[in-house]
Amino acid sequence: MEHLETKPLVVVKLSPKISQEAVDWLIKRITSDKQDGGCQLEVELVKEDNLLYISASKNRLLYGAEIVGLKKEYKDGSMREFYFSDGSNFKKFEDDEFLLESEAHYIIKIELDGLRAKDEKCIPGHPSVHLYPGKSIFRRMESKQLITDLFALHNRRALNRLRLEWYRNIDPKLSSPLDSVREYFGDTISIYFAFLNFYTVGLVPLVLYGLLVWFLGLNAWQVDDNWSLAAVHVLWSAVLLEMWNRKSNELSYKWGSLGLKEWEEPRSGFRGELGINEITQRQEPTYPYWKRYIRMYFISLPIVIVCLAMAVWLMFYYFSWEFYLMEKFANETGFWVPLLKNAPSVTYSILIIIANALYRSLAEYLTDQENHRLESTYQNHLISKILLFHFANSFLCLFYIAFIYEDMRMLRMTLRNLFIVHMVISQAMETLLPYWQYKIRSRNINTTNNVHARANVDHERTELSIAEQTQRELKREVYSGTFDDYLELWLQFGYVVLFSCVYPPAALFALLNNIVEERSDAFKMSNVFRRPFGYRTSGIGAWQTAFQALSYLAVISNLALIFNSPKFLEWFYKTVPSATPTTVLMTFLVLEHVLLFARYCVSMLIPTVPRWVKVETGKLNYWSMQALKKQRSEHLRPTQVIRRSLGAINAFNNNNPRPSSAN
Amino acid sequence: MEHLETKPLVVVKLSPKISQEAVDWLIKRITSDKQDGGCQLEVELVKEDNLLYISASKNRLLYGAEIVGLKKEYKDGSMREFYFSDGSNFKKFEDDEFLLESEAHYIIKIELDGLRAKDEKCIPGHPSVHLYPGKSIFRRMESKQLITDLFALHNRRALNRLRLEWYRNIDPKLSSPLDSVREYFGDTISIYFAFLNFYTVGLVPLVLYGLLVWFLGLNAWQVDDNWSLAAVHVLWSAVLLEMWNRKSNELSYKWGSLGLKEWEEPRSGFRGELGINEITQRQEPTYPYWKRYIRMYFISLPIVIVCLAMAVWLMFYYFSWEFYLMEKFANETGFWVPLLKNAPSVTYSILIIIANALYRSLAEYLTDQENHRLESTYQNHLISKILLFHFANSFLCLFYIAFIYEDMRMLRMTLRNLFIVHMVISQAMETLLPYWQYKIRSRNINTTNNVHARANVDHERTELSIAEQTQRELKREVYSGTFDDYLELWLQFGYVVLFSCVYPPAALFALLNNIVEERSDAFKMSNVFRRPFGYRTSGIGAWQTAFQALSYLAVISNLALIFNSPKFLEWFYKTVPSATPTTVLMTFLVLEHVLLFARYCVSMLIPTVPRWVKVETGKLNYWSMQALKKQRSEHLRPTQVIRRSLGAINAFNNNNPRPSSAN
Structure with missing residues (x-):
């Protein structure tokens, strides 16, 4: 060798x-x-x-x-x-x-x-x-x-340093060491941890307010009085997301990924005839954009709509089955009755898991066929497709229970079950399973490869040859990207804000879950997965839109819940004696539009890009324009710049003879 | 001399x-x-x-x-x-x-x-x-x-050429000679004519569709059957505005004003201590942005809200007075009765004119106090303030009649009156008055200044000395900017789309009005006003948002009108026998959100910037970045660029000794 x-x-x-x-x-x-x-x-x-x-x-x-x-x-x-x-x-x-x-x-x-x-x-x-x-x-x-x-x-020495700083530190810090994470794993991972941390810290005031209301005995766990809690949740979600947008732009600037441009390198999956990039004049595959539009709007879109319709149909079918059985066995008892009663929900849950998996491959195939030039565009289109489906599967049934059946008890139960099951399963899948895999793997390595290491408890610190290290890392799991991590947070966020006045403890559980999640994700990244490539990204992309969408929807759903609650209606009819159900609905309508507009104003009033970042990028643009003007006046044409670049590479070649590189 | x-x-x-x-x-x-x-x-x-x-x-x-x-x-x-x-x-x-x-x-x-x-x-x-x-x-x-x-x-020769091309041409062309207008008057004027023309041409298919429906005897002038007309109006407004956005970006690119930047020169009204522009490093007045925010949110905003509240209060007061008199004189006859009956609406109209004028000065004062650095920002803030007030005065009463009184006959009457009065008054003020002024002025010039010219019918073609020309132009009106022209179009657009199914002929009248308007505006610009300075602008700025807002609102108001019409309700209750008023309202609610979302999708699906413009600007950005890199590697610092610029000016001074310039 x-x-x-x-x-x-x-x-x-x-x-x-x-x-x-x-x-x-x-x-x-x-x-x-x-x-x-x-x-x-x-x-x-x-x-x-x-x-x-x-x-x-x-x-x-x-x-x-x-x-x-x-x-x-x-x-x-x-x-x-x-x-x-x-x-x-x-x-x-x-x-x-x-x-x-x-x-x-x-x-x-x-x-x-x-x-x-x-x-x-x-x-x-x-x-x-x-x-x-x-x-x-x-x-x-x-x-x-x-x-x-x-x-x-992996770089074992750097990884050990990172571990110490990240999750092995004794004094509990509020935030992950984002810069170190970025140094080791790159932008996509560090921006995920930044978001997770920002969101987790953001949950603290919400939980404190909830606990305060509860301790003051304001009956906070009842839907009827929770309009203040709902208002706080909705406002909180708006401010949190806008502040994150700001924070994210700040981080992107610091990490040098703000404003990645059209002339980024195409993603590896991008295919097309070799041609000239119109902007950079470099040779690369080209693909006519109208073909992409045709694929997006005439192939992907109809298929996605059909899938969504099927998901909705499945949900309705489940509901009708459930209600049919509930009615049929309402007065019967017996050993099989509880099992039969639960059959629809169990079947539905299993079908959903299967459907999600199938749809995911379909969405990946469709998005791949759309042949997006940039990795970021590809991701955004993939995320939009998958989230629509997850929305239909995870939240639509809650809306159905809340506003068609108008059964608050059932809503609270379903919400709680979904939320807790979701949390327990994901924690088990994400924390226990990897830890168990890690343990097994370590034991195998200790027993088979290295007798000395068995005595060494902290075997990660052992110096290994590259060959040994490679063999170990080949046994590690492949990290499949941040998609599932974001998806989990997105669903959680939905459970917390969409029906906040029905199940206020959700925020508290989310907080606890995320504190564990941050550590366990850190553990997984360091010990379970192979080292992922550090891609560049300027923010969380389509996820920002997805979270925003939930936050707007929360305005509507929370207001609707309040207007549906008996206590509110009682108060409303007492205050406005001439009121009819139509008056109530009209009031709701007007209030809803006012609140949505107010939500929009919040997003307008908080500037997305911090001022100092604006000034810095403005400077750069200004001086680059000045430089271009100057350069032009010296009659240096773009093609000459290319030639110079090639010249530089040639000079580099001549100064740095490559080592012979066959085996 | x-x-x-x-x-x-x-x-x-x-x-x-x-x-x-x-x-x-x-x-x-x-x-x-x-x-x-x-x-x-x-x-x-x-x-x-x-x-x-x-x-x-x-x-x-x-x-x-x-x-x-x-x-x-x-x-x-x-x-x-x-x-x-x-x-x-x-x-x-x-x-x-x-x-x-x-x-x-x-x-x-x-x-x-x-x-x-x-x-x-x-x-x-x-x-x-x-x-x-x-x-x-x-x-x-x-x-x-x-x-x-x-x-x-003015440049009399160029102006005569422009006149021939613009409104004296015999063959009627669909569009103004925009490039020539821009050459002579600059961006702000030419983009206004571009918009006016785009909007006018855009009205043609709408009018044709309306006439078709009418000829086919589909009873198109009745509110009850007009859901198709309403749908067409709403869709039309969405597509029109998105296409205009595209067109506007294309024109801005061609005219070199796309993407005016932060380093634009500050507007003349901008005041502050002399400091250094953070981006360009040039000396100019600076003003802390937090002071501006304080003025905007803690002075301007409350005052605007109070004014709006007063306008709404005035409207309610007018309505109550009107209804009080209508009731009181319902069965009385006599000479004074019609006069008394009309007293409220006449008083209200006069009050509104006064209020609009007062509010306008107030808005100008407030916006001036906000001390915006750029002319464009100043204009946008001024426009937003004034439009809110005009909206309250011009459209709110229509909403009130439509959805609180639910009197369709009165709505149609009021809409028709407002629309026609608005059109007649503005045409009179904008076409006849200027023409009359022009005639008088020409006569004065002919009688007092130039005896020979009296015989010369087309006296604009006479060669004049600069002194004579100056005296003539000093007598001309000062053009106060495009604000009132846009405002007129905005109100007209509102009357056309907000309640389209109540008064469909509005589109036809708007079309006829705008054809005249285009010519009369051209006439005014050439013959009545002093030549305005040609400011640069990249689009119609806040007006775009203002028109968009009306277009979104039209979705809601048209749907609500349909859901309020007796024929629709009859059909609805026949189709859904179990329906209650609440069901109707719920259906409205769901449909409204779906349509608003669809409207949003239209704006997403039509790319704002045409592809070729994107490529061109992308190229420029790319090559300027390359140039900056190259320049940096030659160790030329920004400060050196400044020194070079100054050097250039010095060199210019030395080569071009200025003429002595006192009197």
């Missing part, structure tokens, strides 16, 4: 069935020059394990940072796109850790994803694995199982 | 009471160098008429274009900020008309507005007219009546 000049960063596990020809070709493509359509990275093949270790020198990574448009802190404190020849003006440029490890992984992943077929018709040695110009090679090899794993290696 | 080297562009009329000292000082400030805080413009004083003619050489204007960030067409067809030393790469740079006259006026106006006091404590010779560092000199002199008029001179 030849050694790489630099520490390996990314591991590619090849299928045992891959031909030697394909391996040689792949290594050649990865190591060849950028101008020749390669990645210009360093590769080491470990034949006996079918592993490729990929790494890059510091200089290569810095060039990569320039190409992907990474933003770093400039010496004047602003965040600017990194430019190699201007490197010394960036803060900490001389440091070894100028580029974070998560950024290094991101750069390598982008390079590997961007490795596209030129004139090859297929993968050499595998005539059945077709290629066409512009097709992402890694994506094709992964989908055809020629590559079985591709992941970033 | 000494002659300027170049054609005079702007006229300043001084008060007869101004001291010679002040005149000399003003001329010195206007002519002195930019670095010394002057305007570096050419000035000619005509002492006997108290007139200052201001002009600038072509080169001076080009430098001005660079400073204000004017965008012109680059040789590759894109719109780019003009940069003097890169001038030859812009299209038509060699032409005499490279800078439009409206742009020249704009540049001079910006320079004059930006002429700010340095260490002067007062205007020399006028110790009572105080100044402080950063105060706009022209604004102070205008408010203290030392300067009585400041306007751009």
Whole structure:
């Protein structure tokens, strides 16, 4: 096993069935020059394990940072796109850790994803694995199982430091060490923890208010008097989300991901004929946008609507079955009666789980077919599709019980059951299961691989060879992204705000759950999963809209609950003696519109971007415009800039001869 | 009278009471160098008429274009900020008309507005007219009546060309010659005509549909069957406004005003201590934003709310008076009865006119006190304030009649009266009055000034000396901006869409009115008013929101009208035998939310910015970022760019010795 000049960063596990020809070709493509359509990275093949270790020198990574448009802190404190020849003006440029490890992984992943077929018709040695110009090679090899794993290696020392700071600290801190999390895992993960933390801390005043009302004996757990609690919940949700929007923009700015642009690199799944990007003039796959619109509106949309209709139909069917049995067995007793009575809800729950899973694959397929150019757009479209379905399955039945059956007792019961079951299952799935897997895995490693380590309780601290570490990490779970974590929070948020006056303790349970969740998620990220690639993201994207939608809906549902409660109606008819049900409904109507408008005003009054961020980005735009003007006056054309960039890469090549890189 | 080297562009009329000292000082400030805080413009004083003619050489204007960030067409067809030393790469740079006259006026106006006091404590010779560092000199002199008029001179030859193209053409064209209008009058005027035209053409299909329904004998003028008409109106309004948004962005891009930025020059009314603009690092007045927020939310907002409450109270008072008299005189006859019966509505109308006028000055005062930095922000805040009040005065009574009194006959009558009175009055005020004024003025000129011209029917074509022309234009009306024109369209739009099924002919009358309006506005702009300064604007600003708001409201009001109509209710109760008034209202509620959501989807589905504009602006942003990177790597700091700009101005000064410029 030849050694790489630099520490390996990314591991590619090849299928045992891959031909030697394909391996040689792949290594050649990865190591060849950028101008020749390669990645210009360093590769080491470990034949006996079918592993490729990929790494890059510091200089290569810095060039990569320039190409992907990474933003770093400039010496004047602003965040600017990194430019190699201007490197010394960036803060900490001389440091070894100028580029974070998560950024290094991101750069390598982008390079590997961007490795596209030129004139090859297929993968050499595998005539059945077709290629066409512009097709992402890694994506094709992964989908055809020629590559079985591709992941970033953990850095055991850094991980131990992070663990100490994150969840092993003794004094309980309110917030996760977001900057350290970002350094290690990248933007997508750290922004999730930032949101989880912001939301959890945000729950505290809500819970305190609820407890205060309860202690003062204001009968707070009864729906009838809870208009104040409902008002507080609704206002709270509005302010929380707007403040988060602000916070998120602030973090994005600090992390250099605010305002990612149209000229981002396309996602690896993006396919199309090789053409010229209209904006950057670089070569990349292109796909006509009208085709995407046709797929979105004439294929995806109808299918999604049909699925939603089926979900609603299923719900109605369940209700009718449930009421039929309730009526039929109302006066009967016997051993089978409770079982039969519960049959519909159990069946419904199981069907929903199956439906959710099926729909998810369908949504992924549809969104993939829409062929979005950017990862962020892809995610947003996927999230919208899945959330509509989850909304129908999780919340629609509550609305039905609340406003069609108007059975408050049943609503409270169903809400409580759904909420608690949801919480218990997710905690079990997310905390106990991973911990158990972790324990088993550790034991296996201790018994089979390393006799000495058995004595060592804190075996994560043991120094391991890269080979051993790779074997261990191959056994780890693959982290499937933040989607399920957000989805869980979204459902929880819905349970807390939509019917807050029916089941006020929800906020308290949510708070407790999230405190545990934060630690257990941290544990999972460090101990259970392989290290995910650190993608860049400027905020929580479509999730922001999804949470906002719930917050608007909460205005309507809470007001409607109040107007449905007997105590309120009694008071209303006493106050307005001439009132009829129509008057009540009219009052509701007017009030609802006024409140929705007020909610809208809250979102207008809280500026989305903090002022200092606005000034900083304004400055950057202004000075870049000035620079463009100046440059133009020196008659340097865009094409010349390209030529200069290529020139820089050539100069880099000449100064940094690559190590020989076959096995 | 000494002659300027170049054609005079702007006229300043001084008060007869101004001291010679002040005149000399003003001329010195206007002519002195930019670095010394002057305007570096050419000035000619005509002492006997108290007139200052201001002009600038072509080169001076080009430098001005660079400073204000004017965008012109680059040789590759894109719109780019003009940069003097890169001038030859812009299209038509060699032409005499490279800078439009409206742009020249704009540049001079910006320079004059930006002429700010340095260490002067007062205007020399006028110790009572105080100044402080950063105060706009022209604004102070205008408010203290030392300067009585400041306007751009017409270009009689260009104006005649424009007239021929605009409203004297024989073949009726659908659209105004927008580019020519913009060349002559600038963005604000041309975007108004673009909107008026877009809206007028947009009315055609609506009118055709209405006529079709009527001819087919579908009883279209009755409220009961008009649900299809209502649906068409609502959908039409949504699509129209979204398409306009697109069109407007396209025009703004073509006219180089898309995305005006934070670093625009502050408006002349902006006051504050002299400081450094955080973004551009240039010296300009600064004002803490929290002070503005305090004024907006703790002074303006409460006052506006009180005014609105008073308007609503006035309306209720009018209604109660009206109903009291109607009841009292229901069975009486006599000479005085009809007069007495109409007393409330006449009194109310007069009160509203007075209230609108008073409120307008109040709104202007409040918005001025808010001290907005940009003209566009100022306009938006002023428009919002005034529209709220107009909404209360013009539409609220219709809602009251429709949904509280539920008297459809009265609604139709009131709507028709309001609509027709509004149209007749505005046409009279806007077409006949100006034409009459124009006639009188022409006669006066003919009798007093120019005996020969009496024989010349088309006296606008006569060649006049600058002095004569100035005297004529001093007699012209001052154009007060597009505000009233938009307001008129906004009210008309409201009458057309809010209760479309009650009074469908509104669309037809609106169409006819607007066809006349377009011509009469064109006539007024050319013949009645002084030439306004051509300000830059990227769209119709807050008006877009105002029209959108009406369009959303129309969804609710039209649906409510349908649900209120006896025929619909009859059909509903027949279809759903178990229905109660509550069921009807619930159905309304659900349908309303669904339709509002659908309206929202329409606005989401139509992209606001056309794709080609997105690509063009994306390119510009991308290349400017690249340029900034490149520039940084050459170690050229922003401050150095400033020094270079100053250097350029110095170089310009040395190459272009200014003409002596006292009288």
